[in-house]
Each structure stands twice: as C-alpha cells, then as structure tokens.
Amino acid sequence: MAAGDLREGRIVVVGASLAGLRAAETLREEGFTGSLTVVGDEPHAPYDRPPLSKQVLLGQATADTTELPVRRDPDADWRLGTAATGLDPLEKRVLLADGESLPYDRLLITTGTRARPWPNPAEGALDGVFTLRTREDAAGLAERLDAGPRRVLVIGAGFTGSEIASACRERGLDVTVAERGPAPLVGALGGTLSKLAAVMQRNHGVDLRCGVTVTALRGNGGFTGADLSDGTRVDADVCVVALGAVRNVEWLADSGLAAGPRGIACDAGCRAFNMYGIVTDDVFVAGDVSRFPHPLFGYQMLSLEHWGNAVEQAEVAAHNMINPGPRQRPHLTIPTFWSTQFGLNIKSVGVPTFSDHVVIAQGSLEARRLAMVYGYQGRVTAAVTVDMAKSLDYYRHLIETAAPFPPPPGALDRALAADVPIPSDVPDPKGLSHGPTVALTGYLPDRRLTVLRPTS
Ligand SMILES: Cc1cc2nc3c(=O)[nH]c(=O)nc-3n(C[C@H](O)[C@H](O)[C@H](O)COP(=O)(O)OP(=O)(O)OC[C@H]3O[C@@H](n4cnc5c(N)ncnc54)[C@H](O)[C@@H]3O)c2cc1C
Secondary structure, eight states, X not given: OOHHHHTSSEEEEEOOSXXXXXXXXXXXXXXXXXXXXXXXXXXXXXXXXXXXXXXXXXXXXXXXXXXXXXXXXXXXXXXXXXXXXXXXXXXXXXXXXTSOEEEXXXXXEOOOXXXXXXXXHHHHTSBTEEOOSSHHHHHXXXXXXXXXXXXXXXXXXXXHHHXXXXXXXXXXXXXXXXXXXXXXXXXXXXXXXXXXXXXXXXXXXXXXXXXXXXXXXXXXXXXEEEEXXXXXXXXXXXXXXXXXXXXXXXXXXXXXXXXETTEEEXXXXXXXXXXXXXXXXXXXXXXXXXXXXXXXXXXXXXXXXXXXXXXXXXXXXXXXXXXXXXXXXXXXXXXXXXEEETTEEEEEEEOTTSOSEEEEEEEETTTTEEEEEEEETTEXXXXXXXXXXXXXXXXXXXXXXXXXXXXXXXXXXXXSOOOOOEEOOOOOGGGSSSOOSEEEEOOOTTOOOSOOXXXX
C-alpha cells in the first residue's frame, strides 16, 4: 500500500481510555484523514485512573473531574457505552454488543484491564465490598469513606491496595491490610524496599497482616468482616479487594489472535500476533492489554500496567498504522512508574523484577530517601527512588546503555559509597495476593495461552 493510502481509509479503535485517546490524537496529528471510530464500553469520555486511588479517595477531587485533557480534537465517531463483542479478521469487522458490526481497514485494540473480582461472587456482592478500577468504583468508595466507617479492610498490598490504605489513614480511618506475601509491594520492588514499605505502613497506623489470606467475607446483605487463614477475624464495614487486574481479551476468543490471560502478544511495532505467532499487518495493540518483546529484558514478553507505557505505545502504534514498513518505529520504552503513599514518592524506571541483586546507590533506608539500583547478571536493569526522583534520568541512562552492575560508588553525586549488592529477593508472583503490575513471560513451550480452534 502506498504511503498516501495509509493516511486514508477506515480505522477503528476499541477501548476509549488513555491509550485509545492518545492513539486517536496521534493519528490525526500525523495526518490521517480517513474515518476514525472509537468504541468504548464505559459511558464516559476518556478519564484518568491514577487519581482514583489518590486525590479522589482523599476527597481532593471528585471522580467526575478526572477527564483526560484532549491535546487535539481527534475528529472521531465516539461509540461510548457500547462493548465490542467479537472480531472477524477475515471480513475485517468488529462486532458490537448492540448487534452492529463496524468495518475497518486497520484496527487498534486498547481494551486494557479490569479489576480482578473477589473469587466468591456472593461474598463480593455484599454491600460495602469494592474493587477500584473505574470512576464509579472510586465515587462509591469515596462516599463510603466520607461516611466514616469503623474500619476498612484492604485485601492485597500491591500498589493499588497500599495507596488505598494510605488514603484511609490520611483520612484518619482505621485500616487493616491483608497480604499473602511477606510484605507490601514485594512483588514489584523485591525484599529490601518491601521491608521499608511495611515499616511505613505500620508507622502510619496500618494494621498490616502479612503471610495470611482472607478465607471468607462475612455479612448478611452488608459486609461486616472477614475470616483470615490464621484463624483470626477482622471486623470492618468496608472491604476493598485489590487483587490486581484481568486483561480484557474475552471478546477476542474466536478472533485467532494471540490473546490470553497475560494480554495480546504483539511485536515491537505494536502489530498483533495471531495464535500461530504470525504477525498481522492490520491489527495493532497498545496499553495495558498488550504484551511485547523488549531487547533490554532478554526479549521476553513484557506486560505493563503503567500510564506512561500506555501513552508511548499508543503513539508508536498510531504512527505505525499510517506509515509504511521502513518508516515504522519500534516501541522500546524503558518502563516507568510512580506511586505516592504514606508520605513517600516512589518512582521506578526499568523492570525491578528482572534482577538478581540490588544495591543502595544513594541515600539510605534509615533516611527513607534513597535510590536503589537493580542488576541482572552484572548489568543495570532498573532503579527505584524514594523521595529522590531527580536522580531517575541518570539511572534510566544506565539501563539504556546496559551499564555494568553495581554502579561505581558515588557514581551520581559522590555523596555516598554504594553498598554491597544483596539479593533482590523478588518472590514468585504466585505467592502474593495481588497480581503483578509488571510481568515478564519468556517463551514457555509447555504452555499455550490461547485456545486453538479450527477455522472453517
Ligand atoms: C486506581 C488506579 C491507580 C493507578 N495509578 C497509577 C500510577 O500511579 N502510575 C501509573 O503508571 N499507572 C497507574 N495506573 C495504571 C494506569 O491507569 C493504566 O496503565 C492505564 O489506565 C492504561 O490505559 P489503557 O488505555 O491501556 O487501558 P484502560 O485504562 O484499562 O482502558 C481500557 C478501556 O477499554 C474498555 N474496554 C474493555 N473491553 C472493551 C470492549 N470489549 N469493548 C469496548 N471497550 C472495552 C475499558 O472499559 C476501558 O475503558 C493506575 C490504575 C488504577 C486503576
């Protein structure tokens, strides 16, 4: 297809959130003049999720004020409140819940994730039990917190669960956090920083219970408490289930795409793979629903639940959708993530779980201000700063250039000698309550994540 033709035709984007909006804007910015349709099952214009567990729960903003700023009008036909239910890649049509089917020349999938529900639906339906992913979730939970519950139980101490617990304490509410793993954030940051996270939670008055699972939610209509695996019971009137996310891929079950529980596999140019591992040239993927290979992390498939990745990948996907092969760009972002909780500003660059050792390169655990560098087989693969965000760019450069690990003592500010590296102590995610926000999945020949169906 000639370069000019790619700027015309019909593009459909499924998923009207951060990645979908940024892709739609980029398509127009880069000269796409054809018809653009954005399908989203939520009834709202695209909105921002990070404030939902921060400003909204703290009462500093309401959930309906989190709309994403629009950089330029994407001049799109917005099909909001309508779910895509199927994809026919031969006819090149997206099937919608209202019975309509949308033809496309190129398709972008940005259907992201949803909150993993409590496994027992009857218990999960008790009044006062929440998950947190959408505007409605945040508005409902904030309202309950406003009403001053006696105690809030948070199940899962990943980033979302920990931020919710932090917001509760800032509001002066009693909160219990239950986590199956040994400490909060351990799946994302490894052993050393998770110990600091545990100290911070307890210092801020959180009743932190690690190494336990919640075995049952109790209540008769309304939630009243939960049973824990150690035989104790927590009395509470609000429960937040923060068990991680589930990829929104079910609607692709019969599509023949490589879509499974870890997301939709695509190449570094955001082009989706079909279930035989053949790359498609008209279906693209971006954001939390994607998994893509990254040369800096052993070419393993990387699944991220990161705001910055959704934006950057959407921009690359949009660019590649309207440019011929030689002009296409790879999505080689270095993952970044931030979180604010218990008065700490935590920032991460790279993939901390892709590590065997860590070293404190600046600051100290005692000062609660530090930069921790992660290494894998003698090279730098990640860094996490606590209240030291300015250093992050320096560490990003070390990751990009595969610099040797450990970095030389005082490499950045000469203020402090680097410690002796210690094991990074990243546990198997299976032992945690919450799902990981970063997952690396190498090629596992004994497992197939898609169901093969014969085509007729
Ligand atoms: C509470 C919370 C706090 C967060 N905090 C941070 C943070 O501090 N830092 C950070 O880096 N990241 C954070 N994140 C993650 C960040 O918000 C996500 O990475 C980002 O939203 C991903 O954007 P996306 O467009 O890929 O997917 P999503 O935002 O998940 O959007 C996907 C959209 O597609 C829709 N959809 C799904 N299936 C269909 C279908 N079949 N048909 C039509 N539409 C469909 C969904 O309803 C949704 O609207 C946070 C997320 C949450 C929930």
